[in-house]
Amino acid sequence: MIDFLFLDEGLCFSCKKERVYKYKLCKDCLDKLDYIGNKFDLSGNTCYSLYFYNDFMKRLIADYKFSRNTSLKEVFSDMIYRFLVDKNLTDFDYILASPSSKKTVNKRGFDHINLIVDDFSNKLGIRKLDEFKKIKNTKSQHTLNRLERGENLKGAFKLDKDIKGSRILLIDDLITTGNTALEIIKELKYMGASEVVTLAICSESSIN
Template identity: 55%
Template sequence: MIDFLFLDKNICYNCKKNEIVAHFLCKDCLKKLDYVANKFSIENYDCHAVYFYNEVMRKLIADYKFNRNTSLAKVFSSIVYDYARINNLFDCDYILPSPSSKSTLNNRGFDHIKMITDHFIDDVACEYLMDFRKIKNTQAQHNLGKEDRALNLIDAFSIEKDLTEKSVLLIDDLITTGNTAMEIIKVLEKNNVKEVIVLAITSERRIN
């Protein structure tokens, strides 16, 4: 995995040229991101997205997930942590990083969402929702049409845990149709979850 920890700690993790001002990014790189702090609904559940999925954000996520530039986990972790803290989203029982299948984890070499949440989990009162698994190897959602995306995720997730009166903060990198979040929520509902809130770093939805 690529890790640019040899860089000066004050240098932007994206351009690797300018001084950091926030989220391990410099002023110029931050300006290229489209901050929306968007809140919308996926069926009856509240969903938050911090940034719009523009070209710069697309490249950042691709560099992290597919080029294995794991230093960017700090960038995304800082974004998620600040937004959730300011909006009181950590007032929950459990944090659930959107899980990947064993096949994806083996191919990628790391759990990209959990690597993000690992950076702040010790600083919040909630804990991980353990034993939630993706048990089905699915196709990449971005390669599929709208109907196929929904079918692709049926019976993909599993957990055996009583969640009565419990609340869960589901964290993911990108929300497009919301199918992944809803399939996860369906499993949580079967286990009597009280509340689920979804938080994504970025989304293709620009307005509320």
């Protein structure tokens, strides 16, 4: 795993040129993001999305996930933390980072959502649900149609822990059709969770 080091930590974590304004980003980079901060229903479950998945957000996430600019975890962590505190969304028993398979983590070199959650869960004083795992190597969702996406994820997740009556906050980077979140929620509720609230850093317009 590669951590990008800055000669001046006061510089934007994205462009690395201008001074930090908010969320470790400069004002110019922050202005390129399309904030929505909306709440919507996902098949009877509450879901929040912070930003629209525009071109700049796509580049920001790709830089983090695929170019291994792991310092960007602080950008996404700050965004989520401030939103949760501002909206008073902190009354949860567990936080769950949407899990990747071992194959994906080994290929990428790090668990990208888990790093983000690590960065803010302690500040909120909420335990992570580390026992929830992805046990199936699935195909990339973006390569499949809507029906295939649902089939692709069946039986992909497993939890070996008693969570009866627990309220759980599920964190992911992107929500499109919602199939991944719904499959995770299905397993959590089967294991006894009373409520699962999903928060995605960004979403496509079709889900809102």
